[in-house]
Amino acid sequence: MRKWVNDKGEMNALQQLRQAREQGYALGAFNAGNLEIARAVFQAAREGGSPVIVEVSPNELEHFGLSNFLSVVENFRRDWGGEILTNLDHGQGLEDCQRAVEAGFNLVHFDGSGLAYEENLKITKALVEIAHSRGVLIEGEIDRILGSSTVHEETAEVVQNGAAMTDPQKAADFVRQTGCDILAVFVGNLHGSYASEEHIDLGRLGEIKEGVDCFLSLHGGSGLADDEVKAAIKAGVVKVNINTQLRSAFRSTLENVLKGSDEAAVYKIMLPVIAAVQAVVAGKMELLGSVGKTAASEHPPELQS
Numbered sequence: 101m102r103k104w105v106n107d108k109g110e111m112n113a114l115q116q117l118r119q120a121r122e123q124g125y126a127l128g129a130f131n132a133g134n135l136e137i138a139r140a141v142f143q144a145a146r147e148g149g150s151p152v153i154v155e156v157s158p159n160e161l162e163h164f165g166l167s168n169f170l171s172v173v174e175n176f177r178r179d180w181g182g183e184i185l186t187n188l189d190h191g192q193g194l195e196d197c198q199r200a201v202e203a204g205f206n207l208v209h210f211d212g213s214g215l216a217y218e219e220n221l222k223i224t225k226a227l228v229e230i231a232h233s234r235g236v237l238i239e240g241e242i243d244r245i246l247g248s249s250t251v252h253e254e255t256a257e258v259v260q261n262g263a264a265m266t267d268p269q270k271a272a273d274f275v276r277q278t279g280c281d282i283l284a285v286f287v288g289n290l291h292g293s294y295a296s297e298e299h300i301d302l303g304r305l306g307e308i309k310e311g312v313d314c315f316l317s318l319h320g321g322s323g324l325a326d327d328e329v330k331a332a333i334k335a336g337v338v339k340v341n342i343n344t345q346l347r348s349a350f351r352s353t354l355e356n357v358l359k360g361s362d363e364a365a366v367y368k369i370m371l372p373v374i375a376a377v378q379a380v381v382a383g384k385m386e387l388l389g390s391v392g393k394t395a396a397s398e399h400p401p402e403l404q405s
Contacts, residue, residue, distance in 0.1 A: 113185050113206040113237050114281070116151050117315050120338040125389030129153035129187055129317070130381055131343035133160030135172060136370050137350060140377035142176040145184065148382055150390040153207065153339065155187035158196060166203055183394045187239075189341065194223050197238075201231045209239035209284065209317075217242070217270075224278040232279075239282035239317060239339075242266065242274050265304060272311035282315045282339060283308070300328050302335055309336035317341065322348075326387055333388065342384055349376045 120127055132138035132154050145152040156169055164172075170186065177184045187207040188200040200208045210227050212220030224240045231238045243266045266285045275283055285308055288300045300318075309316060318337045321329060322344035329340060353376040354369070363369055385391050 112235065114235075116183060116185065117237075117282075117338050119393070120151075120390070121315065121336070123389075123393070124333065125393065126318075126333045126338050126340045127151055127153050127185070127390060128321070128381070128384050128388050129155050129189070129339055129341045130346060130384075131155055131157060131160060131189060131341075132169075132346075133157070133163055135164075136374050137346055137377055138169075138172055138176075140346075140374045141381050142180065142184070143374070144378045144381035144385060145182055145394075146180050148385050148391040149182075149394050150385040150392070151183035151185070151394050152385070152390075153185045153187050155189040155207075155209075155341070157189045158192060161188070166199075170204055194226060197227050198230055201227070201234055201236045205236060207237045207239060207282070209241070209282075211241045211284075213241045213243055217274075221274065221277050224274075224280055228279045228281075237281040238278075239284055240274060240278055240280035241284040242270060243286040265301060266308060268304065268307035268311050271308045275312040275314050280314055282317050283312060284317045284319055285337075287318075300324070300332055302331055305332060305335045305337070315339065321384065329387055340384075340388055342381075345380050345384075346377050349380045353377075 116127065128150075130137075130141045130152065132141050133156060138154060141152060141154055144150070154173055156164060161169060173184055173186050185206040186204075187209060188197065188205050189209050190211040191197040191200060191208055192211060194210075197208050197210045208227065208231060210224055212223055215223070220240075220242060224238065228238045243264055265287055266283075271283060271285070274280070285305065287302075287305045287308070305316075316337045317339035318324075318329075318332050319341040321340040321342040324332075332340075350373055353373045357363075357369055357372055361369070
């Protein structure tokens with residue numbers, strides 16, 4: 101198997117995405133807004149020998165704390181020796197994204213989809229210049245991916261109706277002018293899960309892929325059927341974001357534990373919660389094809405407490 105490695109024998113973000121593209125799998129980007137979810141993600145990655153992206157939104161980062169989040173990731177990275185990348189998900193401005201770059205995130209997603217196109221171009225291009233000097237990758241977004249990371253009662257069709265999906269020509273222009281490394285596409289995918297299945301416009305996704313010289317990411321991995329995700333990977337997606345299913349597993353399991361137990365020790369209460377989230381993450385890694393793709397997968401060490 102062809103590998104790209106640094107002087108420590110570890111692949112950096114660019115190398116990991118290149119390998120995923122060449123070998124036809126995708127990296128899961130899992131939101132970890134607290135220690136328990138982070139541990140579930142790391143344990144699934146270690147046991148499956150899977151490279152992984154652990155990410156936080158601005159609100160999750162505010163709760164976790166920037167230095168706390170990066171320190172937790174680094175501790176697991178050191179204990180396991182596996183390939184763990186960090187990502188700021190949906191960064192909202194130049195200052196916040198630059199702060200993440202300078203703090204040591206491996207990837208930073210600038211969501212300029214709410215800005216005028218020219219302003220989005222300007223900020224994304226500036227971030228690319230800042231980030232590339234530090235070996236950090238920038239993900240851009242030009243068309244707002246609808247929905248939110250929760251369970252919705254309405255159908256996917258209601259939310260998608262009339263939405264402006266990513267235009268292939270506009271995408272090509274944006275990537276060419278900014279030099280961004282990853283493009284978050286809106287091709288029918290939605291944040292969250294819905295009363296009906298979402299359907300990806302694979303033809304549009306294929307046109308985007310043909311016109312850009314960058315990696316593609318698919319947000320909204322919780323609400324997509326397995327065959328849709330597999331088709332998207334086959335069409336060129338190398339990063340799939342997953343959040344809602346982790347939150348749902350966390351909440352429902354915690355509710356059940358609290359209903360059936362008088363236990364007051366929080367660490368004991370959280371053990372089945374972590375296990376439930378880990379099972380979701382492990383299933384997604386199998387779906388994405390990333391299991392067994394790390395150098396550490398042959399002899400994974402035990403995770404330290």
